[in-house]
Amino acid sequence: MTVVMYVVGGILAVALAFALFRAVRGPSILDRVLALDVVLAIIGAALVVNMVANRHLDNLVLLVTISLIGFIGSVTVARFVTDRK
Amino acid sequence: MATDVVVAVLMIGGALMSLAAGIGLARFPDLLSRMHAATKPQVLGLLLFLLALAVENGTWLLVPVLVLCWVFQLLTSPVSAHMVGRAGYRTRHLRRDLLTLDELDDVVARAAAGEAEAHESPQPDPAAGTPAIGGPVPVDPAVVDPAAPRAPGGTGRRARRDRA
Numbered sequence: 001m002t003v004v005m006y007v008v009g010g011i012l013a014v015a016l017a018f019a020l021f022r023a024v025r026g027p028s029i030l031d032r033v034l035a036l037d038v039v040l041a042i043i044g045a046a047l048v049v050n051m052v053a054n055r056h057l058d059n060l061v062l063l064v065t066i067s068l069i070g071f072i073g074s075v076t077v078a079r080f081v082t083d084r085k
Numbered sequence: 086m087a088t089d090v091v092v093a094v095l096m097i098g099g100a101l102m103s104l105a106a107g108i109g110l111a112r113f114p115d116l117l118s119r120m121h122a123a124t125k126p127q128v129l130g131l132l133l134f135l136l137a138l139a140v141e142n143g144t145w146l147l148v149p150v151l152v153l154c155w156v157f158q159l160l161t162s163p164v165s166a167h168m169v170g171r172a173g174y175r176t177r178h179l180r181r182d183l184l185t186l187d188e189l190d191d192v193v194a195r196a197a198a199g200e201a202e203a204h205e206s207p208q209p210d211p212a213a214g215t216p217a218i219g220g221p222v223p224v225d226p227a228v229v230d231p232a233a234p235r236a237p238g239g240t241g242r243r244a245r246r247d248r249a
Contacts, residue, residue, distance in 0.1 A: 004093040011100035015126075018107030022119070028178050030116055030169055034123050037165070038106050041126040045103055048134040052092065052141050064154050070127075071161035078168035081176060 005053045012049070016042050033077045040070040088140055095137035102130030116178040120166060127162045131155060 016039060023035035044066045047059040102125045109122020135151045173179060174189065181187070 001089055001093065004096065008096045008100040011097070011104050015100070015103035015107035018104075018111040022110040028116065028173075028176075030173050030176075030178055031119060033169060034116070034119055035110055038103075038110060038123045038126060041106070041130060042103050045099055045126065045130060045134050048099075048138050049096065052096065052138055055141075057142070057147070060150055060154065064157060067131075067154070067158045067161060071165050074165040075168050078165070078172040081172045 005049065008049055009046075012042055012046055029077060029081055033074045037070050037074050040066050088143065092137045092141045095133045095140065099126070099130045099133035099137065102126045102133065106130075115180045115183055116173045117170065118183070120170060120173075124162060124166060128159060131158055 019035050019038040019042065023032050023039065026032040026035055044063050047062055047066070051057060051059050106122050106124075106126045109125075110119050113119045113122055132155055135155055139147055139151055
C-alpha cells in the first residue's frame, strides 16, 4: 500500500507541475483560472490520499471548502474578465 | 487485502485523471479544449478518490458526507465552466479555425440583425403618431425611449464585441 501511495503522489505531482506550468504560462487570465481550478482539484485529491494513508477523516471539511473556493474564484474572475488581451 | 487492491486501483485511476488534465492543460491549443481537459479531475477524479476513501473506511456512516461533497462539486463545476466558457467566447479567447460548428455564431448574428430591425422600426411609430395627436406626443417618446434603447443596449454591446 505504501508503494501505491508513492505512485499516486508522484502522478499527482506531475499533474500539478503541468497545471502550474499552464497557470504561469497561460496567455489569458481565463487559462490561469482554469489551471488554478485544476490545481485545487489536485490539492483535494492529495487531501484524500493523506486521509487514506493515515487513516483519519479530518480533511473532509477542507475538501468541501476547496471546491467552494474554486467555484467562487472562477465565477468571480469570469464575471469580471474584460475584452483587452 | 481485496479492499487494498480496490483502493489502490481507484486511487491510481483518480490520479491518472489529474495527470490527464495536467497534460491536456499543457498541450491543448485553445481555451475551450483546455476546459474540456480540466473537468476530468473535478468530477470523475474526485468520484474515484471519494470511492477509494469510502472503501478504505468501510463504514456507511461516511457515505452521506462523501455524497454531499461530490454532489456539491457536481453542481458547482458546470456553473463555473459555463461562466468561464461564456467569458472566453465573448472575449474571443478561442480559435475559430479549430471549430467544426459554432451554433452560437448564428444566434448572435440573428440577434444582431433582429436588434437592428427593432432599432429602426420603433422610429416610424412615434413619427406616425406625431401628426395625429399634437399635445401628448412629446411625452410618449420620452416614456418609450428610455425603455427602448436600454433593452437592445445590453445585447448591442455583446454583439458589437463579437463583431469587432
